[in-house]
Amino acid sequence: MATAPPFTPLAPDVERALVLAAQAGDPDAIRALYDAYHDRIGAILLFSIGDPVQVQDVLQAVFLKVFRGLGGFRFRSSVFTWIYRIARNECLNHLRRREAERMPLDAILGAREEADTRRPANPRDGGLDRDLVLRDAVARLPAKMREVIVLRYLEGLSYEEMSRALGCRPGTVASRLNRALAELGDRLAPMRRLL
Amino acid sequence: MTVRKTHDRSKFLPYLEGGLPPAETEKLASHLETCARCRAEFAALRDGHTWALKLKDAAGDMAGIPSGPLTDFAPASTSPSRSRWMGPFPRLAASAGTRAVWILGAIVLVQFVLLAATNFDRLSGRRNEAPQMDFSSFRALTIQEVPSNTEPHIVTQGYVQEVWQDAHEDTLHFKLVADPHDPGAFVVCEILASSRIAAPRQGNFVRVYGISRYDAQQGREWHEVNPVLNLAVLKH
Numbered sequence: 001m002a003t004a005p006p007f008t009p010l011a012p013d014v015e016r017a018l019v020l021a022a023q024a025g026d027p028d029a030i031r032a033l034y035d036a037y038h039d040r041i042g043a044i045l046l047f048s049i050g051d052p053v054q055v056q057d058v059l060q061a062v063f064l065k066v067f068r069g070l071g072g073f074r075f076r077s078s079v080f081t082w083i084y085r086i087a088r089n090e091c092l093n094h095l096r097r098r099e100a101e102r103m104p105l106d107a108i109l110g111a112r113e114e115a116d117t118r119r120p121a122n123p124r125d126g127g128l129d130r131d132l133v134l135r136d137a138v139a140r141l142p143a144k145m146r147e148v149i150v151l152r153y154l155e156g157l158s159y160e161e162m163s164r165a166l167g168c169r170p171g172t173v174a175s176r177l178n179r180a181l182a183e184l185g186d187r188l189a190p191m192r193r194l195l
Numbered sequence: 196m197t198v199r200k201t202h203d204r205s206k207f208l209p210y211l212e213g214g215l216p217p218a219e220t221e222k223l224a225s226h227l228e229t230c231a232r233c234r235a236e237f238a239a240l241r242d243g244h245t246w247a248l249k250l251k252d253a254a255g256d257m258a259g260i261p262s263g264p265l266t267d268f269a270p271a272s273t274s275p276s277r278s279r280w281m282g283p284f285p286r287l288a289a290s291a292g293t294r295a296v297w298i299l300g301a302i303v304l305v306q307f308v309l310l311a312a313t314n315f316d317r318l319s320g321r322r323n324e325a326p327q328m329d330f331s332s333f334r335a336l337t338i339q340e341v342p343s344n345t346e347p348h349i350v351t352q353g354y355v356q357e358v359w360q361d362a363h364e365d366t367l368h369f370k371l372v373a374d375p376h377d378p379g380a381f382v383v384c385e386i387l388a389s390s391r392i393a394a395p396r397q398g399n400f401v402r403v404y405g406i407s408r409y410d411a412q413q414g415r416e417w418h419e420v421n422p423v424l425n426l427a428v429l430k431h
Contacts, residue, residue: 005273035233043254046254072413080245081286090344090411092344093408093409095345096346096407099345130253132253134246134249137246137249144343149247149250152247153250154250155253175205177208181243181244182240182243183243184243184246185240185241188242189239190247195242195245
């Protein structure tokens with residue numbers, strides 16, 4: 001399978017030239033790299049973080065590190081792999097902090113009678129947004145499953161590229177993707193009519 | 196063909212994507228006709244694959260993450276010496292006025308903490324005692340699992356391989372490895388001097404409770420338990 005990525009990646013030689021120019025301090029090249037990766041990395045982060053405003057905060061930290069570390073980038077990996085690994089670690093740190101800051105709902109709501117007692121939406125009632133359902137299901141997958149699905153189906157990476165981005169063997173990536181897809185299929189089985 | 200190979204689920208995805216050789220494709224197709232369990236598992240995977248193919252459309256709706264101004268990153272030069280760390284709130288830290296408010300706030304906070312600590316000492320007669328924490332709620336992880344963890348509080352265990360003191364920061368670090376003969380999987384643990392936790396010795400097998408972090412500084416780029424909140428030596 002080779003799904004086309006939703007964001008048009010830069011041609012490798014163009015990207016290399018941009019990185020070299022950016023390393024020399026060319027502001028246009030820095031802008032071009034930022035434009036090329038902002039939405040691309042943002043879409044990946046959105047599946048893990050969920051909230052666009054929080055994604056923006058994490059992206060700020062990611063690009064700060066990217067541009068601070070760009071001088072030391074030696075093309076030992078692709079630019080995408082390098083930025084993705086920075087984004088992945090920033091994302092994990094953000095999720096850890098967010099978890100630490102989370103308060104129990106009861107502490108905020110106080111009394112039980114103030115809780116929303118309406119029945120949850122029934123998929124058979126109609127009006128469900130397929131994209132929303134899918135995004136939510138992917139976002140709720142365990143992190144390792146989520147990232148292989150996002151890298152494969154959103155970014156269109158090959159098994160080799162994924163193994164470099166994730167730091168594990170292609171065989172591990174393949175078996176993880178196998179399990180992730182089966183899990184996604186199982187979780188969305190009640191929503192199958194939306195397919 | 197052995198039973199194990201017949202039920203080899205690793206072939207499902209290549210089969211679905213048309214990447215299996217014709218002979219294997221035919222074999223798997225006929226197996227799926229007769230094996231209800233594999234058929235059910237294949238159906239789930241096929242559904243997952245069909246859903247995942249729609250991920251691009253779903254992501255299309257997610258466009259519109261606000262783009263921060265590029266000047267926030269101060270990348271006039273990519274040289275580390277000229278770039279300026281502006282803390283976790285680059286926008287807030289960008290103006291001199293706001294920086295002054297942050298500094299003032301930090302001074303007030305430090306004074307408040309010192310005052311509170313002094314009163315605590317006087318009232319309770321205790322000094323620098325480690326707070327009582329419920330360590331049972333910490334997430335237990337192997338060292339290999341730490342990189343993909345998203346929980347803030349973790350407990351992990353391994354062998355102490357290197358111990359070093361950071362006099363400048365008044366902290367003690369040690370490298371914790373899962374296997375002393377394989378230094379590949381490790382976390383770096385940091386003990387604050389104020390925590391009064393006894394330093395382990397090299398070779399000790401220890402259990403460490405603390406906050407999971409990632410240190411992205413160039414030359415480090417490792418996962419940490421920082422600070423260590425509790426430590427138990429299980430084997431000397």
